[in-house]
Amino acid sequence: MSAQDVQDLTKRARMFLRDGKFTDAVDNLRAALEIDAEYTAAHNLLGIAQSRLGNGKKALAAFRKGKNLDKENPVLHFNLAIALETMEQPDKAVPRYRAAFRLHPGWLEAMNALGLVLFKQEDYAAANRTFSRVLKFDPSNTEALNNKGVVLADQGRHKDAIKKYRAALEIDSKYVNAALNLSRALEDLGNFAESLEELERLADLVPTNWEVRTRLAALYQKLERHDEALDQARAILEKDPDNIHALRIEGAIQGIQGNDEEAKNIFEKITTMNPAEAGTDNYDRFIIEPPESRYWLDLVPPPAAAEAPPVAKAKSTHPGAIALAKAREAKAAAKAAAEGGAPVPAAETPVSEPVPAAEVSAPAPEPVPVAEAPAPDPEPDPVAEVSALAPEPDPAAEVSAPVSASEPETAAAGDLLGLMRYLMTLTEALPDSEQDDFLHSDAHMEMKFIIDTLENPNG
Numbered sequence: 001m002s003a004q005d006v007q008d009l010t011k012r013a014r015m016f017l018r019d020g021k022f023t024d025a026v027d028n029l030r031a032a033l034e035i036d037a038e039y040t041a042a043h044n045l046l047g048i049a050q051s052r053l054g055n056g057k058k059a060l061a062a063f064r065k066g067k068n069l070d071k072e073n074p075v076l077h078f079n080l081a082i083a084l085e086t087m088e089q090p091d092k093a094v095p096r097y098r099a100a101f102r103l104h105p106g107w108l109e110a111m112n113a114l115g116l117v118l119f120k121q122e123d124y125a126a127a128n129r130t131f132s133r134v135l136k137f138d139p140s141n142t143e144a145l146n147n148k149g150v151v152l153a154d155q156g157r158h159k160d161a162i163k164k165y166r167a168a169l170e171i172d173s174k175y176v177n178a179a180l181n182l183s184r185a186l187e188d189l190g191n192f193a194e195s196l197e198e199l200e201r202l203a204d205l206v207p208t209n210w211e212v213r214t215r216l217a218a219l220y221q222k223l224e225r226h227d228e229a230l231d232q233a234r235a236i237l238e239k240d241p242d243n244i245h246a247l248r249i250e251g252a253i254q255g256i257q258g259n260d261e262e263a264k265n266i267f268e269k270i271t272t273m274n275p276a277e278a279g280t281d282n283y284d285r286f287i288i289e290p291p292e293s294r295y296w297l298d299l300v301p302p303p304a305a306a307e308a309p310p311v312a313k314a315k316s317t318h319p320g321a322i323a324l325a326k327a328r329e330a331k332a333a334a335k336a337a338a339e340g341g342a343p344v345p346a347a348e349t350p351v352s353e354p355v356p357a358a359e360v361s362a363p364a365p366e367p368v369p370v371a372e373a374p375a376p377d378p379e380p381d382p383v384a385e386v387s388a389l390a391p392e393p394d395p396a397a398e399v400s401a402p403v404s405a406s407e408p409e410t411a412a413a414g415d416l417l418g419l420m421r422y423l424m425t426l427t428e429a430l431p432d433s434e435q436d437d438f439l440h441s442d443a444h445m446e447m448k449f450i451i452d453t454l455e456n457p458n459g
Contacts (some may be wrong), residue, residue, distance in 0.1 A: 006032045010042050014297060017049055025049040040066045040073070041299050047079055048295045056087045074104035075296050081113065085291045090117045106304030108134050109294055112143050116288055119151055127151050137305040142168040143289060146178040149185070150286045158185045174205050177287040180215055184286075192223060210236050211287070214245045226253050244270055327423075330416055331450055417454040420447055 009032035016025035029046040032039060043066030051059035063080035070076060081096035097114035101107045115130035128151050134144035149164030165182035168175055179202045186195035199216040206212055217232035230253050236246040251266035296302075424447055427438055 003036065006036045006039050006042070009035075010039070010045065013042070013045050013049070017045060017052070017297065020052075022049045022052045026053070038069055040070050040076070043069070044076060044079060044299060045297065047083060048297065051083055051086065051292060051295070056083065059083045060087065070299075072103060073299055074100040074107065074110070074301050075299050077103065078107075078110050078113075078301070079295055081110075081117075082291045082294055085113075085117060090121055093117050100301075104301045104304055106137055106306065107301055108137060108141060108144075108305050109296075109302070111137075112141075112147060112289070113291060113294055115144075115147055116291070119147070119154070124151055124155060137307050139308055140171050142172050142175050142178060145171075146175070146181060147288060149178070149181055150288055153181065153185050153188070153286065158188050161185050162189075174202075176202065176206060176209055176212060177289070180212065180287045183215065183219075187219070192219075195219065196223070208239070210240055210243060210246070214243070214249070217246065217249045221249055221253065226256060229253055242273060244273065327416055327420060327450060331454075334416075417451065420451045420454070423447065424451070 009028045013025040013028040013032070016022070016028065026046065026049045029042045029049065032042045033046070036042075043062050047059045047062035047066065050056075050062060060080070060083050063076060063083055067073070067076040067080055077096045078100035081093040081100065084090070084093040084096065094114065094117055097110050097117065100110040101114075104110070111130055111134045115127045115134070118127035118130060128148060131144045131148045131151070134141050135148075138144070145164045145168035149161040149168070152158075152164065153161035162182060162185050165178045165185065168178035169182065172178075179198055183195045183198040183202075186192075186198065196216075196219055199212065199219060202209075202212050203216050213232050213236050217229045217236070220226070220229035220232060229249055233246040233249040233253070236243050237250065240246070247266055247270050251263045251270070254260075254266065255263035430438060
């Protein structure tokens with residue numbers, strides 16, 4: 001038996017995998033590994049086949065063997081993470097997903113999968129950051145948009161979630177997961193008409209998708225449109241007689257319509273088919289990609305996505321935005337000074353009034369008159385004082401008493417801290433809708449970070 005035989009057996013196993021003949025795939029892969037026990041591609045496919053057969057421990061063993069043979073292969077880390085996740089070991093799956101896109105930066109499937117594990121662990125902030133990272137690489141990634149919507153909806157922020165679902169559907173109107181989640185979010189807000197409209201639209205687009213038809217039947221049932229619910233359930237059962245959720249809907253409606261014997265027979269059938277699902281309902285769950293749908297057959301991962309260039313944003317002329325920008329500059333300058341580097345001059349734009357672009361770009365030929373004449377006890381402007389880290393000291397700012405090297409930095413930090421606290425207080429006067437947006441914005445996170453840094457300089 002030769003290396004060519006190993007490759008031929010592995011190719012046949014791959015075809016069996018794609019055809020759903022998992023036992024045949026396992027037989028061919030075992031034959032290949034008897035010839036070459038270190039053939040990594042066979043270990044990878046064997047792990048997938050065993051997972052499809054429900055043999056979780058054997059799948060883990062195959063993936064681990066492959067990973068140990070080729071520790072730098074991102075696919076083996078990725079598939080091992082999927083197997084760990086399906087075996088209810090999310091804590092162990094997280095580092096494997098991280099390893100996959102560390103070894104292959106820009107692998108969006110690995111990033112999305114990691115985000116979903118973090119979401120299931122209720123680490124919402126980390127999950128949201130991960131999906132945002134996907135969107136930096138690919139702003140039109142519908143799965144990441146849907147996943148961000150799921151995170152928001154699980155926190156009760158249905159209106160924000162709806163925006164994400166709609167954004168995904170603008171890119172792909174047939175994206176079933178986003179449409180189902182959108183319908184559910186609309187229903188949670190009491191907007192049954194739009195929820196039903198979305199499901200009916202999707203049922204017309206993908207008439208053979210039983211998940212869609214089941215949700216539609218369930219909503220008809222909830223709205224007490226029993227005849228329409230029964231029609232949908234029976235249409236599903238014509239093609240899929242063992243669809244438990246459709247059977248449950250038909251059984252419930254038969255009971256409501258007084259057909260007790262038929263209802264009893266249906267529920268007895270469900271119990272016989274799968275007792276564990278007799279009383280379950282998938283209607284309330286979010287629709288996300290299952291981990292096992294991601295298995296990667298080839299040892300070569302897909303092409304890495306290039307990070308999308310940032311979209312240039314116009315600078316805000318709002319006084320609060322200008323103050324925040326100056327605070328960031330001052331913080332960077334103070335940090336550079338503390339580390340012994342050259343101080344970074346802060347912008348000289350006054351906080352209280354935005355300056356036109358032409359004035360900012362024009363060099364000042366002469367010093368500002370106010371700076372020339374020393375005032376007896378000037379009322380210091382907090383931001384200006386923080387920003388005054390110019391290479392040449394201003395004589396008007398000199399004092400006769402000796403000052404320790406740490407005092408100016410402490411004073412600057414104190415003024416900046418006061419400013420940031422003041423800006424945070426101002427946001428409390430925002431209308432509820434705007435305040436909610438602000439509390440979940442990057443600006444709010446940045447302000448909190450600066451305040452925390454100044455309050456705990458050593459922490």
